[in-house]
Amino acid sequence: MVEEEAVVQACLTRNHQKMKIRSLVKRAFFITFGAVAMAFGLEGILIPNHIIDGGVTGVSMMLSHLTPIKLGVFLFLLNLPFFFLGYKQIGKTFAVSMLYGILTLAVSTFLMHDLAPVVHDEILAVVFGGLMLGFGVGLVIRNGGVLDGTETLAILIEKKLPFSVGEIIMIINVIIFSVAAFVYGLDNALYSMLTYYIAFKTIDIVVKGFEDMKSVYIISECNQIIAETIAQRLGRGVTYLRGEGSFTGDDKNIIFCVFTRLEEAKMKDIIREIDPSAFVIISDVGEVKGGRFKKRDIH
Structure with a gap:
């Protein structure tokens, strides 16, 4: 041994x-x-x-x-x-x-x-x-x-x-x-x-790199539809984060998703088509490792 x-x-x-x-x-x-x-x-x-x-x-x-x-x-x-x-x-x-x-x-x-x-x-x-x-x-x-x-x-x-x-x-x-x-x-x-x-x-x-990573937080009344559309059209998985409204006290599901810079325009289009009034935060991400994240070709 x-x-x-x-x-x-x-x-x-x-x-x-x-x-x-x-x-x-x-x-x-x-x-x-x-x-x-x-x-x-x-x-x-x-x-x-x-x-x-x-x-x-x-x-x-x-x-x-x-x-x-x-x-x-x-x-x-x-x-x-x-x-x-x-x-x-x-x-x-x-x-x-x-x-x-x-x-x-x-x-x-x-x-x-x-x-x-x-x-x-x-x-x-x-x-x-x-x-x-x-x-x-x-x-x-x-x-x-x-x-x-x-x-x-x-x-x-x-x-x-x-x-x-x-x-x-x-x-x-x-x-x-x-x-x-x-x-x-x-x-x-x-x-x-x-x-x-x-x-x-x-x-x-x-x-x-050209495919600089970005992340998005989305707060919307149509979270489920947005999440499903992101999965279908971008092939990206999303994560639900639990949140609470400070004024209403209502529980909210916040969508979190990581994507490439080349996918940013398509991501904005999806959100705008489903819920133009959604609260959206998009920020740069220095590096992504692990999980199921993969860079994809943009068509």
């Missing part, structure tokens, strides 16, 4: 090690791919058109423009302090992933420094540069890394100031783009702001 338990334990240990190695290889691959994509967006699209990104990357691009020193040097040196901050405040795994991503980004920009410009039109550069940056950064964030120390700084500052991470990053970038107006001119600074906005939205899509 003891020998059998030892064999089982050994198998579990081996499987755990294999999964850990597989996870590390997968993380390294996607961080590498994301960093290379961002480097291509910088060297092949944005820099030739004098458009910058936000954060530490934007500062590095301006310094590289004003000095003979290549972009990769500034990317590594300016992000290095945030690596030590991340290691101390957030954790070893995060810091190592961040360092690997920044090193890969810096080396990639060195290798692509003499790359011929992909586009020469500012509008095309804004759109495709923002998409490339957002795709690269989003891919790295999704796999536990970071390519810009601004996020790390914002997370740490948030604990001491009455501002959210997003507000802190916005304030930092307003300062950076204001300086860019003097370095590149007002037009290019405004192009840079548009690029950052596109990159920001692309990051959101890459990190969360």
Whole structure:
């Protein structure tokens, strides 16, 4: 019996090690791919058109423009302090992933420094540069890394100031783009702001996915019909939550359901068709696991 338990334990240990190695290889691959994509967006699209990104990357691009020193040097040196901050405040795994991503980004920009410009039109550069940056950064964030120390700084500052991470990053970038107006001119600074906005939205899509999860709470006199219709037309299960009206004291069944962002319009149509006066709350859901929830194709 003891020998059998030892064999089982050994198998579990081996499987755990294999999964850990597989996870590390997968993380390294996607961080590498994301960093290379961002480097291509910088060297092949944005820099030739004098458009910058936000954060530490934007500062590095301006310094590289004003000095003979290549972009990769500034990317590594300016992000290095945030690596030590991340290691101390957030954790070893995060810091190592961040360092690997920044090193890969810096080396990639060195290798692509003499790359011929992909586009020469500012509008095309804004759109495709923002998409490339957002795709690269989003891919790295999704796999536990970071390519810009601004996020790390914002997370740490948030604990001491009455501002959210997003507000802190916005304030930092307003300062950076204001300086860019003097370095590149007002037009290019405004192009840079548009690029950052596109990159920001692309990051959101890459990190969360097109089928971002949402949840809905529905209070209606037609709960049963709504629940049955959701099951028939969306293929989603619902859960009844027990509630009580504060004014009437009546017991109420509250419908709770999780669905994808692509199903939101159809969900609203169902509720509106059956009970236009229903009280509805729809909110974003960060992650869904377990149960019978599955992503479905939308037809």
